[in-house]
Amino acid sequence: MAGFVERNARKEIFRLKPYVPGKPIEEVKRELGVEDVIKMASNENPLGASPRAREAIQAMLDDLHIYPDSNCYYLKQKLAAKYEYGAENFIIGNGSDELLRLIAETFISPEDQVIFGHPSFAEYEFMTMIMGGGCQAVKLADFKYDLPAIQAAITESTKIVYICNPNNPTGTIVSRQEIEDFMAGLRDDVLVVFDEAYYEYVADPLYQSGLEYLERGHNVIVLRTFSKIYGLAALRIGYGITTPEIAEAVNRVREPFNVNSLAQAAAAAALDDTEHLKRSRELNQQGKEYLYQEFEKMGLSYVPTETNFIFVDTGRDCQEVFQQLLPQGVIVRTGDIFGYPTSIRVTIGSQTENQRFIENLKRILED
Numbered sequence: 001m002a003g004f005v006e007r008n009a010r011k012e013i014f015r016l017k018p019y020v021p022g023k024p025i026e027e028v029k030r031e032l033g034v035e036d037v038i039k040m041a042s043n044e045n046p047l048g049a050s051p052r053a054r055e056a057i058q059a060m061l062d063d064l065h066i067y068p069d070s071n072c073y074y075l076k077q078k079l080a081a082k083y084e085y086g087a088e089n090f091i092i093g094n095g096s097d098e099l100l101r102l103i104a105e106t107f108i109s110p111e112d113q114v115i116f117g118h119p120s121f122a123e124y125e126f127m128t129m130i131m132g133g134g135c136q137a138v139k140l141a142d143f144k145y146d147l148p149a150i151q152a153a154i155t156e157s158t159k160i161v162y163i164c165n166p167n168n169p170t171g172t173i174v175s176r177q178e179i180e181d182f183m184a185g186l187r188d189d190v191l192v193v194f195d196e197a198y199y200e201y202v203a204d205p206l207y208q209s210g211l212e213y214l215e216r217g218h219n220v221i222v223l224r225t226f227s228k229i230y231g232l233a234a235l236r237i238g239y240g241i242t243t244p245e246i247a248e249a250v251n252r253v254r255e256p257f258n259v260n261s262l263a264q265a266a267a268a269a270a271l272d273d274t275e276h277l278k279r280s281r282e283l284n285q286q287g288k289e290y291l292y293q294e295f296e297k298m299g300l301s302y303v304p305t306e307t308n309f310i311f312v313d314t315g316r317d318c319q320e321v322f323q324q325l326l327p328q329g330v331i332v333r334t335g336d337i338f339g340y341p342t343s344i345r346v347t348i349g350s351q352t353e354n355q356r357f358i359e360n361l362k363r364i365l366e367d
């Protein structure tokens with residue numbers, strides 16, 4: 001007789017591949033006895049959170065016994081002012097991960113298909129599979145989202161197209177013209193979700209946000225997060241900008257208290273700290289140039305990035321490189337899970353972190 005779960009659980013759960021998160025700092029300390037560990041695996045901001053966000057959290061500590069504002073009223077007001085949209089255009093989630101789940105719960109039935117690039121952010125597939133929908137992964141071309149190929153893959157049953165722009169794990173963007181051509185040929189009942197988690201890092205003038213298409217009346221959702229440049233990953237908060245109609249629908253499946261009070265307060269305060277944003281961007285730019293230079297000296301090929309991480313080919317088994325960096329207290333992400341067995345994805349850190357990573361990588365590759 002088959003086990004209880006096998007007989008009773010929804011069949012969809014057996015097809016799920018668990019998400020592989022960046023290895024936690026505490027785990028490396030525990031398992032390897034290393035004291036000083038740096039994580040360059042999850043694209044967190046090496047400067048940490050804005051001091052204003054920390055103050056906002058301090059100010060909330062007397063109210064921990066009060067439920068959060070279900071509607072995130074104050075944060076939505078701030079976002080509405082920043083973007084010059086109405087509060088009704090926003091959905092706030094417990095990380096943009098939660099928004100991806102809510103979007104799937106709102107729109108995906110078992111007969112539906114979604115399309116995304118590969119390799120790209122794993123959650124598009126995960127959330128679709130949970131809902132029993134079908135997935136089509138379209139290979140990147142030259143490490144970039146291949147929008148013509150995605151266009152060609154669209155069928156009658158295509159419900160959602162996810163465009164990760166810039167793309168994680170490759171750091172590349174699709175250009176304004178590429179998106180223009182894609183959107184022009186798109187059936188108007190296909191929802192396009194632009195995942196712009198690294199939007200604030202982009203420097204390329206050819207970039208265009210999906211917001212452009214919201215303005216032009218398309219059915220799109222633009223996702224942004226406080227986890228990356230805003231340095232609030234631990235709090236779990238992200239937002240979507242979309243039509244009031246879509247926002248209202250997604251709200252129906254949302255838990256009433258999905259975003260905690262500390263996250264709401266910290267996010268609102270972080271939005272005001274343009275200085276912190278600017279410093280984070282500058283530090284990233286310096287780190288990027290340093291790492292490019294060092295990779296070039298080492299003869300390693302890398303994908304030029306519009307984000308705070310770099311996909312670099314070490315020419316060695318990435319698991320070996322990963323395992324040899326760990327005892328040195330450096331955590332990176334391996335490329336094998338993305339289909340690139342000799343590449344790693346490294347987050348651009350502080351100058352000291354970048355140097356420490358490079359020194360150790362050099363030593364490993366010289367062996």
Ligand SMILES: *Cc1c(COP(=O)(O)O)cnc(C)c1O
Binds near residue numbers: 094236
């Ligand atoms: C980090 C990341 C997210 C998730 O962000 P959270 O707001 O922390 O859930 C979403 N999309 C991409 C592409 C990411 O890299």
